[in-house]
Amino acid sequence: MQLDDLYRRVIMDHYKNPRNRGKFEDDGVTIELNNPTCGDKISLQLQVQDGKVANARFVGEGCSISLSSASMMTDAVKGKTLEEAVAMAEQFSGMMKGEPAEFEYEDIEALSGVNKFPARIKCAMLAWNALRKGVEQADRG
Amino acid sequence: MNAAQIRELFPILNQEVNGHPLIYLDSAATSQKPRSVIEALKHYYETDNANVHRGVHTLGSRATDAYEGAREKLARFINAKSSQEIIFTRGTTAAINLAATSYARSVLSEGDEIVLTPMEHHSNLIPWQQAAKATGATLKYIPLQDDGTIRLEDAAAAITNRTKVVAMTYVSNVLGTVNPVKEVAALAHKHGAVILVDGAQSTPHLKVDMQDLDCDFYALSAHKMCGPTGIGALYGKKALLEKMEPVEFGGEMIDHVDLYESTWKELPWKFEGGTPVIAGAIGLGAAIDFLEQVGMDEIHQHGVQLAAYALDRLSRLDDIAIYGPREGRAGLVTFNLGDIHPHDVSTVLDAEGIAIRAGHHCCQPLMRILNVTATARASFYLYNTEEDIDRLADGLIRTKEFFGHAIG
């Protein structure tokens, strides 16, 4: 078990300098998600226009993995259609199961090491699960 | 007591994890099992396995004797007046739910109060929230002091003639606080209320005495005291248990069954519907034998010493926050290391073979009072040594280095 596989520099950078952290003035779709086993929390806001994610922000409490994952996700989905966003979440979930994955937003690939730390997969998934819920909500509403 | 020798009796502790000798510091979540308990389970399945209280064949009698023998051992271990006061359950959670459902819901009504502390495990909180919702009773909390203790005068103020139930943990699984349950029991009784004591963390570490504490209900789990998972008990005073209705109905718990009506067996069996956790109870009996052989006073002393040692060792680290009382705590230390999330602390320690717990420890309301979302917890038992704590402290220093380095 190599800690450096998990805590890559990119991850630490997102953890220390999270992108898109904070709330919008006029909220779009808001999703609150908890990780009940460990107490991590995310509140994700998506602004959807013309079937695309115009903007995404989050506030949350959690470990380096869950926060860096949220930081990357919110950056990566900007400008994507809802379908593309869901596909990206699927791909991310596959990567957590050890499937090879490539992302246009390459930082995300640094999280592939989480796969070797089963206890931490749910941390990495939290933001992406919130994204899936957010898209469902946007679709409905 | 020689912890290093005791460790040899626990097969699981003799292994490497991630290339390092395992240091298990998560016994408050579940303890490891000595060889004698594992052997007792094996012996039961290899020689005595049969259903209990049914049939008249030899194996059936052996299994029944062993199962009921375990009940008697537990009754003696916690100094109940009689083994009829011991109801086997799946564990502490199930025991509290049984009391909250069968006893509390039948006595509670609108305007009644249930008194709790903010340090309760979700298992000793949610059953009462649900009982309150079902009956119109309200919950009331004895406030927590900054040092993680409760004051008797606050308990005295909270408990009034409206109080029907007081529910309180003996030992906090987060703070290590040992609550004055005997004194609170006296307060409850003065107002005609009953007290349920959550004994999940106390039974493994302290000599507990039902008659001395004079509590009305007491819940415990075998898996935290060297026994198997899936078994625990609700102790209840006989007079109360007799008045209570079963909550699970079926085989084993009946006296006479007609097409439209049935009657129940006497105590304790009326609460044990279905085939019970026979092997588990026998394993619990073996765990009690083991603990008594070592000596509960010695185990208690050892836990207190290790907690004091850990408190001293860890409080020397830079930037560490330690929660709970400085004095008189049971065998655990809960902390946060700077702004490094406990998950990250735990992952780095795990890479060194050190197992600690990270999270909210099933105490979300308490986490809010401590103003954190999660904490790290190292908990100790009879097989842990001061060297384990030295390794933890060294591991924490490296965690800080690692994160300083990784972040910088």
Ligand SMILES: Cc1ncc(COP(=O)(O)O)c(C=O)c1O
């Ligand atoms: C104080 C306390 N109460 C209740 C429980 C619940 O015990 P169990 O999960 O064995 O039912 C625990 C264990 O996690 C505990 O520490």
